[in-house]
Structures are given as C-alpha cells and as structure tokens.
Amino acid sequence: MKFDAQDCILVGKYRIAPTIYDFRLKNPELASITAPGQFAHILIPGKTLRRPISVCDVEDDVIRVVFEVRGEGTAILSEFKVGDTVNIIAPLGRGFDIPKDKKIIFVGGGIGVPPMLYSAKTAGNSCIVINGFRDKSAVILTEDFKGIGCTLIETTDNGSYGIHGFVTGPLAEVIDGADMVCACGPTPMLKNIAKMAKEHAKECFVSLEQRMACGVGACLGCAVGIKKEDGSVTYKHVCKNGPVFNAEEVAW
C-alpha cells in the first residue's frame, strides 16, 4: 500500500499560536508508512475539496499535522474535538530525501516550519534548522526542534523574537558548511533560498504549495512550472511529483 483514505482518531489537539493548531491523528497503518515531507489530504465536513496539510511529525502510530486557519476549510477543521474521527488520504507526495552522510540545513518559513520537524529529526542532531516567523506571536515548535538536538536558529521579520530579519540572513552565514538545503515556506522565501544555494553550489530542495483537488495525481489540478532541459516549461504536480522539488528544476 502506498497510500489510503482512512479514518484517524484525533487523540490530541493543541492551539500553539493564535491561529495555528497542532493535531495528533492516530492511525497505525498510515503512520507506519509516512515519510518526512509528505502530506495528508484531510476531509472537511461540508466541503467538496480536502485540505492538503504537510506532516509535521510521526510518533509511533500517530501522525502529527500543524495547520494555520486561513479560510473556511481550516476553520472547520479547527473545530474538531479530541476523540473525533478525521478522514485523511495519506501519506501523499514525494517528500525530502534525507541522506545520512550529508550536512543538511533545514529552513522553514511561517507555516512552512512544521514539515521541517520530521525531516530534521530524520537527519539527526548534526543538522542546522533555521525557522523564520512574522513576529513573536507566530513562533511555533521551538521546544520540539530543541528536543531533537539540532542547532536551532529562529528569526522574526520584526525582531520581536530571535534574530531580526529573514531566514536568508543566518542562512548566508552557515550555508558554506553544509552540503544541502531543504526549505518550505512562502514562495518569495523559497526563491531567495534557491538563488543563494545555487550561488554557493549547494543542492537545494523546496516543498511547494498549490491549490489542489484530488491530491493523488489524477486530476492534474495542482500544477507547478518545471524547466525542461531545452529551457521550455512543462507542468508537474505538487501532489504526486512533489510537494518537494529540486529547486533547480522549478520555473520560479
């Protein structure tokens, strides 16, 4: 089985920032096959389309997802109560390949931070994690990242917490010591990180977002422009070919 649509039990629910929720979804079968950077496609009662949410972590038989309330769908999701059943299609997509013998820097921006946790945990304590947030109220998962023993650097755009500025500031200082950069966050951030990685001749993988329908690669809705060898642009799909792409391939 590569993926399945199954019910999970919501065994833990935490509001970890004013608009950000941390859900623990128990499903031993799906948890056992979920890899870093993959996502779960969550059924929203009363909505035609599911919501794709990246997997933040997997602990034993529990898949952890952290999401921000951005619209009606995520608002409905945030109303679920512990003990409720949540239907997900998971695990979906191609996540981060994490070679054990490479020094990796993980960079997360805003709600792009959660998928970095499982990824960094898999990479082990030699990795560096740089997480950027809008301001102090949006800072999440600090203790979780500290718990995996990585080197953690945090920034806020307005300087209300951690280093003042964007993630690219501290990234520029440490990138030369790494082999590879893995990033998830807003497109302008990813674009800048991709540029910096290229300048420093480092491999760079980015996790992308797009409006999505089926989640499994059937409908071709969640297109992303990918450069072909001849320079022309073709479309691949966030749900099946991604969400993680080699930054060099992306037609930004």
Add this chain to the structure above:
Amino acid sequence: MADLSVNIAGVEFNNPIIAASGTIGFGHEYGELYPLSVFGGISCKGTTLQERPGNPPPRIAETPMGMLNAVGLQNPGVEHFVNVELPWLKKQNTVVIANAAGSTEEDYCKITEILSDSDVDMIELNISCPNVKKGGAQFGTSPESVEKITSAVRKHCTKPLIIKLSPNVADIASVALAAESAGADAVSLINTLTGMRIDINTRRPVIKNVTGGMSGPAVFPVAVRMVYQVKKAVKIPVIGLGGITTWQDAIEMIIAGADAIQIGTVLFTDPYAPIRISEGIQGWMDTHGIASIRELTATVEI
C-alpha cells in the same frame, strides 16, 4: 442480487458507474486503492493529437458545494495513450473509453481514426471543454456545430461514438438531437458549467485562466434536468453526469433518464465513492425488488 449491468451502444458494462473524464487520469492513482473493475467503465483523461502542457496555475478553486477547474487538457498525446496507457488499461476488466479532444475538425477526425485503430472500447468526443482557448466548447455550443463535427468524425469512427455535451447552451435537447441525427451512438452530459471566482483582496480571478468549469454537488440539479430533457428527445443511450455524490443521486439520475452514469468530482472528496455508490444502488434495488437497473431508466413520473 439485483443486476447492475447495462449495455450502452452494444458495449456491456458490469455496472452503470463510469469514471468521468479528467478526474481519474488513466486510472493508475485510484487503481492503488481498489481494482478499477469497481467501475463499469473509465472515461480517460481528455486526449489530443499532440501532447499539451495545460494551463498555468492556479487551476483549481473551491465553490459552495463544488469546484472550478481549468486544467486545460494537459495530456501526453494520443500516441502515448495508445502505446503506453491503453495496454495496461485493457487488463483492468473495465470498459475503456477514450476521451478525444481537438482544436480543429481535422484534429478530431485524425484522433478518431487513430483511436478507431486501437483497442479502446468506445470513443467519447469532448466538444465541451470550457478551458481551452481554441476548439473544445466552440464545437459544442449549437445544434449546427454539433451536427457538423459529429458527422465529420462519424466517417472516421469505427468504435461506438459518445458525444459529450456542454450545458452552456440554450436548448440541450436540440443539441442532443443534432448529435443523434449526425450518427452519435450515445450522448453523455453534462460537462462543466463555466464559472468564475474573484479574490476580493487582490481583485484577481482565483483561477489563472480567469474562468473555469464548475462541477460537484452544486451542479447536480442542473444535470438531472438536462438528462431528463435529453432522454425525452433522443432514442440513443444517455449517460448522465454532473455532481453525483451519493447512491441516491445515482438512482435519481437514472430515473431522470440516464442509462449509465459518470462520477467525477466526488472522487476527490471520497476516493471510495464508486464502491459506496454501487453498494448503495444494489441495496436499494434489492429492498425494492428491482431485478435490473435497466428497468429504472427514465421512470420519472410527471
């Protein structure tokens, strides 16, 4: 156990549930979840003579009880379909319907010729795609244009020919009649309704293509009405689709006039919908002592 099998234009289907074109690709993804034989048939992703990259993103928007899409017929081209996808599909124990699209009458005739020489069981002519700049829906919006393209294609088509109709017309029955008189073996309806969403903060359309095709539960009553009108007008089989979500919807569509149905958008909400719907139909028929699904078609009492 009630008999769910149907016969559309001489082709036997194990059950009346067909996957709608564009929602299941060439079957591989949902084939990970269950054997594709849960479907009576599969209408494959709209295929053109040459590979098409499709439209720039975003291609998807949610709507109340539905969605818009403007994928723009992204597909690998008919040669790939026939050589790579078809041999695998033919082993899945389900009726394989090729969905053929084009930009010119010549394209439609050529692709029909190629598909007629292949192992596909049926050809569904997509003259109702609202998301491509050239061709697509322009062939499907008047009885005259439908008659013209259907007769042209008919000359090149040796397979059972289904014409997929657009709901974006004034009188769906006259369009269906035109298809029938020009030699169609069946009609399928409805394709998507053209819609649009705007982000009020950016004042830009949500979909890059500006407009998209609307599908999902919201369009179901429109589809029921059109299937009812078409069934009264034509003698050829009618395949009903548009927003079918539950087994009750499927039965309602059949009572309205459908000989078979297609499901599409519901797969995105519930990938297991074909199994849920066929079990539901089966149970309802057994409860009501209906021996064959064929007895149900067009039994609406007015």
